[in-house]
Amino acid sequence: MSENEWVSVADKGSVPEGEMKGVTVGSTEVAIYNLKGELYATDNLCTHAYAFLTDGWMDGEEVECPLHAGRFEIKTGKGMGAPIPCDVKSFPVRIEGDKIQVKVG
Ligand code: FES
Structure with a gap:
């Protein structure tokens, strides 16, 4: 699998509005968010220490890390x-x- 290609990571309905889901693409941990019906994706690992953002909380248009x-x-x-x-x-x-x-990629 090439990380420079589009990769299927989840079923269409598996991230309901207001929720997020963690997936793995190759060696990259990815967070998928459904914000008011629009999908977004970021790295799932916080840049501060070691925590998955998908273990935290969505608050408006922001995600809060569970650790700090x-x-x-x-x-x-x-x-x-x-x-x-x-x-x-x-x-x-x-x-x-x-x-x-x-x-x-
Ligand atoms: S690990 Fe996310 S804020 Fe510290």
């Missing part, structure tokens, strides 16, 4: 300040047929 409450913008991956040292990557995501696909 760092926050990122879901749409862009932008880190919203301390304790987060940098942004998480965001990835293109789309629906293709009955699958959710992401491209992490």
Whole structure:
């Protein structure tokens, strides 16, 4: 599997509005979010220490890390300040047929 290609990661209906889901693409942990019916994807690992954002909480257009409450913008991956040292990557995501696909390359 190439990480530069669109990869099917989940069934279309498996991330309901207001929820998120963690998937793995190759060696990359990816968080898929459904924000008001639109899908977004970012790196799932917090940039501060070791925690999965999908174990945290969605709050409006931000996701809060479960470990030290760092926050990122879901749409862009932008880190919203301390304790987060940098942004998480965001990835293109789309629906293709009955699958959710992401491209992490
Ligand atoms: S590990 Fe996410 S804020 Fe510390």
